[in-house]
Amino acid sequence: MTQHLLTSRQRPLRFLLALGAFVALSALIPVPTADASMEGAAQEGRVILVGFDGADSRTTRRMIDEGRLPNLAKLAESGTFAPLISTNPAESAAGWAALNTGTNPVKNGVPSFIKRNTKGTQMPAFGHIYQEDMVIDAPSSALISGLMAAAESTPFEPHIGLGLLIVLVSVVGFMFVLRGLLKVNLPLAAALSVLISLAGGYAGMTWMANRVTSSPATYEVPQVFKNAVTQPGFWDIAARGGKRAIVLDAALAFDQETVPGARVLAGLGLPDVRGAGNGNWFIYTTEDTEVHRAPKGWVDTKGSGTGTTFRVDERGGKIVTAVYGPVNFTKKAPLQAQIAEINEALKSPDLGWKKGGELRDKRKAFEAELKGLKSSPHDHRVSLPMTLERRGEELAITINGDTQTAPENGWTEWFRLPFELAPGLVAGGLTRVRVMELGEVITVYLHTFDIDPENPPIWQQVSQPAGFAGELAGWAGGPYETLGWSCMTNQLKDKKVPVEVFLEDVEFTMKWRRRLTHSVLDRDDWEVLFSVFSTTDRVQHMMYKYYDSLHPFHDPVESARVVDFFGKPTALKDIVPAIYEQMDVTVGEIMAKLDPTDTLMLCADHGFTSYRRGLEVNNWLESEGYLTLKPGNTKTSNSMALLAADWSKTKAYSLGLGMIYVNMEGREKGGIVPMDEAKALLAEIGSKLVDLRDSGPEDAPFAEPKQVVLDYAIMDDLYQGPQEWGRADYPCADMQVGFAEFYRASWGTVSGKLKLVKNEAGAVVPGPMYRDNSNNWSGDHASNSPHLVTGIFFSSKPVQVPEEGVSVMHIAPTVLDSLGVPIPANFDLPALVRK
Helix, strand or coil: CHHHCCCCCHHHHHHHHHHHHHHHHHCCCCCCCCCHHHCCCCCCCCEEEEEECCCEHHHHHHHHHCCCCHHHHHHHHHCEEEEEECCCCCCHHHHHHHHHHCCCHHHHCCCCCEEECCCCCCCEEECCEEEEEEEEECHHHHHHHHHHHHHHCCCCCHHHHHHHHHHHHHHHHHHHHHHHHCCCCHHHHHHHHHHHHHHHHHHHHHHHHHHHHHCCCEEEEEEEEEECCCCCCHHHHHHHCCCCEEEEEECCCCCCCCCCCEEEEECCCCCCCCCCCCCCEEEEECCCCCCCCCCCCEECCCCCCCEEEEECCCECCEEEEEEEEEECHHHHHHHHHHHHHHHHHCCCCCCCHHHHHHHHHHHHHHHHHHHHHHHCHHHHEEEEEEEEEEECCEEEEEECCEEEEEECCCECCCEEEEEEEECCEEEEEEECEEEEEECCCEEEEECCCEECCCCCCCCCCCEECCCHHHHHHHHHCCCCCCCCCCCCHHHHHCCCCCHHHHHHHHHHHHHHHHHHHHHHHCCCCCCEEEEEECHHHHHHHHHHHHHCCCCCCCCHHHHCCEEEECCEEEEHHHHHHHHHHHHHHHHHHHHCCCCCCCEEEEECCCCCEECCEEECHHHHHHHCCCCCECCCCCCCCCCEHHHHECCCCCCEEEECCCEEEECECCCCCCCCECHHHHHHHHHHHHHHHHHCEECCCCCCCCCCCEECEEEEEEHHHHCCCCCCCCCCCCCCCCEEEEECCCEEECHHHHCCECCEEECCCCCEEECCCEEECCCCCCEECCCECCCCCCEEEEECCCECCCCCCEEHHHHHHHHHHHHCCCCCCCCCCCCCCEC
């Protein structure tokens, strides 16, 4: 072989010469820019699709008719406006997944936010995301591997080759400095360069040996968020068809393949930097009634369970505390290694009893710490120092050395949170701080720790390609929110912040979404843009009790109270219409930047209605004999229908957002209903639900009983895909209840509960079937009929509206058709036809 033709003396010389030539020439090799794969001439006739989560067609039509939405009125007049029918159920996870992919929930894998666990139990599980452990390379291991690979390519032993690499590069560098810049005479410069480089080479070999032996090559990251969508988004299909796409805040767009030509910022579904799906937030207070201190604090488990309150102490006008990021999972591997080393040492026959006892005590301590990573995560979170200090009428907040000031009721700008789990392994976060109280008591609110778009953890990227999120921050002039569930709904739902603070956050979010969108509109390197705004949804969820004068918890006086919203004094009862007016402003700004050949489309994943009353679906099933409880229950706290049910007698049960499941033979554990009888059973249940009427609360009955359920759908008759109905892996429910106006599945039903009470005799029995909604979450859509809560569809180019209406599954094929990209065969519906 030719590699054996060189003599042993020639090989080192040839290697050194080649390496020197490589070092000299490498600087001359041009490096392609990040945009190299995106180059191409912009086509005429771009497509801009703008999504407004929860934008209701009925509210939009009414406000157009009232003259309050001039830009949308103009778009409807020159183009097309129609109700947009969502998926069944009509909610964001299923609706956006179908809209993005052009496929139904059975095909794309996302039936809802909640579904039945498909692994042999009837318990609820997430339907839009899942979590799994991920193995990542330790940051230093990549460097070590690269250096060792280079060293092993030399004709020497790897450690000698590594030393020579360091020495050669060092000699060249020091000669340049000493001889070229400092004009040291040649013999002295050469001698000094060699001596220093030899010392460096030896130190490098020693360091490398220590790193290789002491550092783990990989880390296991627990419970990383993964995307349940199984089909590509229309933007990826467009990019494969030669059309450059930019996507901003699209739901369920993370954890997907990077397609050249598609730049995607994900939205709904992304967690915070701590790995919390809805985002963790924090309150620090000196209030005496709060007693729980860091790092654990107090979590209100009766609420959303997303917020933590810490009691802190002020001393000399200053508070010293910390902020707490992700659990440091890098501790796991070293602990396991130490335990394994002790176990090996304990096998020695020469080990004395004293030494053996010491080793067992050490192992016990290591095992306790390892267990604590799961059982007591607050003790193992990466932290950064925070101080709060009075400065006159303001509070100075310092986090990790960055100081900002804010007055009472004022916000800071972003703080960057570089949580370092191990050398080189950083999970970058962002937060803002609001000073809630600055009197005798100091209270500050720390917003959710969003993933920093310019420094995301390598295991939870927020964009495809990974660098696009940071590039976008450069376009927009700074960092931005990345948490999939934006706006402070849980904080208001848990009654931890006043409504004004929620509205401040809504305004902040919408202004930044506009800023991101305009940063793309001002560029010419794309043919299709998809940008999603979530604030329409969040406002309606939280503000309907002010807007709907017949909501059971409507307070006329409070609803008339005026707050500042987008720079205008606005009564709380007018906030819902006001967010539609802001939607109209956003559309007008976008229209002003379009060319005549561009196509603008607007869409929504669903509409909205007021949520006044909830039906305890499992209570109703029990009352009709479809669900039977085990005898002998003595506690009202045992309210999990799925745990309390006698499965040998139960035919059907409910969990999630209006879903009903058959206790089917061969599918459910303890199933009793044959598959060939299941659809007849579902039709019977559905018909009874449509006939159901609510007479109202006992103390305030309705003048006339109200219809509770508008319609129902047997899912196998509605959607087909690769999973067959009746199998455990079928993603959808067996039947979806379509609630009528103002009704929804109760809060308890979502998690599979039924209401239990004690009767006069003290026996535990099923409680009332209906419950007024007393939650701040007062508007909804999630289990209403999709034919009731329709979203919006607008097109600047007139299209024909099909007889059956426009569906969310019409959007993807219509966008692709407008771009001239072939429509995939697995799409459920064709493109809308232009007039």
